[in-house]
Amino acid sequence: MKALILVGGYGTRLRPLTLSRPKPLVEFANKPIVLHQIEALVQAGVTQVVLAVSYHAEQMEQELAQEAQKLGIQITFSLEEEPLGTAGPIKLAQSILASNDEPFFVLNSDVICDFPFTQMVKFHRQHGREGTIMCRPMSIEKEVFPYMASDGQLYAQELQGFWMDIGQPKDFLTGMCLYLNSCKTSNTAKLYKGPGVVGNVLVDPSAQIGKNCRIGPNVTIGPDVVIEDGACIKRCTILRGATIKSHTWLENCIIGWKCIVGQWVRMENVSVLGEDVIVKDELYINGGMVLPHKSIATSVLEPKIIM
Numbered sequence: 001m002k003a004l005i006l007v008g009g010y011g012t013r014l015r016p017l018t019l020s021r022p023k024p025l026v027e028f029a030n031k032p033i034v035l036h037q038i039e040a041l042v043q044a045g046v047t048q049v050v051l052a053v054s055y056h057a058e059q060m061e062q063e064l065a066q067e068a069q070k071l072g073i074q075i076t077f078s079l080e081e082e083p084l085g086t087a088g089p090i091k092l093a094q095s096i097l098a099s100n101d102e103p104f105f106v107l108n109s110d111v112i113c114d115f116p117f118t119q120m121v122k123f124h125r126q127h128g129r130e131g132t133i134m135c136r137p138m139s140i141e142k143e144v145f146p147y148m149a150s151d152g153q154l155y156a157q158e159l160q161g162f163w164m165d166i167g168q169p170k171d172f173l174t175g176m177c178l179y180l181n182s183c184k185t186s187n188t189a190k191l192y193k194g195p196g197v198v199g200n201v202l203v204d205p206s207a208q209i210g211k212n213c214r215i216g217p218n219v220t221i222g223p224d225v226v227i228e229d230g231a232c233i234k235r236c237t238i239l240r241g242a243t244i245k246s247h248t249w250l251e252n253c254i255i256g257w258k259c260i261v262g263q264w265v266r267m268e269n270v271s272v273l274g275e276d277v278i279v280k281d282e283l284y285i286n287g288g289m290v291l292p293h294k295s296i297a298t299s300v301l302e303p304k305i306i307m
Contacts (some may be wrong), residue, residue: 002048003041003105003120004078004093005034007060007111013168016274016291017239017256024051025063025110028166029179029220030204034060034109035067038075041105044117048074050096051188052089112175113184114161129153130141169254169289170270176237177218192221210246256292269303 007024014260016098017026022278024034038049049068053060057077064266068075080091090097090106097104103124105117116134124132130153133145162182166176180200183190191202192215199217203209207221210229217233221227225238236250241258244250248265255261260274271285274292279285283296287303291294294306 001046001104002050002097003046003107004050004052004090004097005037005107005109006052006089007034007109014172016272016289017254020275020292022060027222028112029176029202030222033166036112037107037115039119040071040115042071044121046105050076050093052076052078052093068137096186110165110167111180113159113163114164120157122124127155129155132157134159168257169272172254173235173252177235180218200234
């Protein structure tokens with residue numbers, strides 16, 4: 001089987017993180033968003049994944065080549081010269097997707113859920129018609145599905161468990177909470193247990209956590225992160241190489257790669273730091289969206305973009 005993943009957008013809703021990395025490569029729960037989908041597809045028997053891209057194809061190809069080798073699959077890229085909407089990329093990749101009679105998957109790269117692809121294939125083969133969509137009470141695509149439905153060729157299987165479009169920061173954090181809660185029931189060994197941990201927390205083994213910290217609930221800490229003594233972190237994602245200095249309080253934040261957050265800082269209200277941002281000591285950041293490579297020396301009292 002094959003799969004097409006739509007990754008063509010510019011990720012504007014997830015800025016400032018996507019100013020440094022294409023959205024599919026932004027780490028969600030310590031793994032690139034698109035890799036969650038690819039691994040689930042492989043478990044369902046997919047051997048070739050096509051990524052429909054419009055930019056940053058080279059970076060994605062480089063970073064995913066090693067993962068493809070590990071998983072024993074082929075990842076190819078279908079480049080859109082101009083935006084083609086939703087149905088266009090399927091047509092563009094037709095020669096690959098229709099090279100045999102096996103059904104193929106089409107996914108939106110923004111979505112995170114339990115990915116019950118094996119059950120979906122079984123359901124699809126049982127009814128024997130052209131299409132199956134996995135659905136939740138939400139809006140449905142209007143370009144192709146209505147025509148298939150009117151011809152009696154489209155079936156719907158209701159998705160059990162969680163589902164979230166993680167394309168913007170507040171939803172990214174909500175999706176993280178849902179994912180961690182799912183790990184609590186399906187893969188509890190993945191969650192971190194240690195002093196000061198409250199609720200569901202995911203910590204990369206290379207991260208360092210100091211003394212007298214409170215971590216959680218709903219926190220993801222990435223590789224090479226340093227959390228100094230006395231820090232309090234709730235409902236946050238801390239990306240690779242960031243440093244959170246002593247006695248800092250973070251809630252509802254995404255801290256970008258290689259950021260340094262000073263001592264006695266308080267950040268909240270869906271504050272997002274792009275890559276390599278420095279926040280000086282004893283500041284208050286309320287809903288700040290900070291672009292990469294900035295140094296913040298004054299408090300941000302109202303939500304705004306800092307360029």
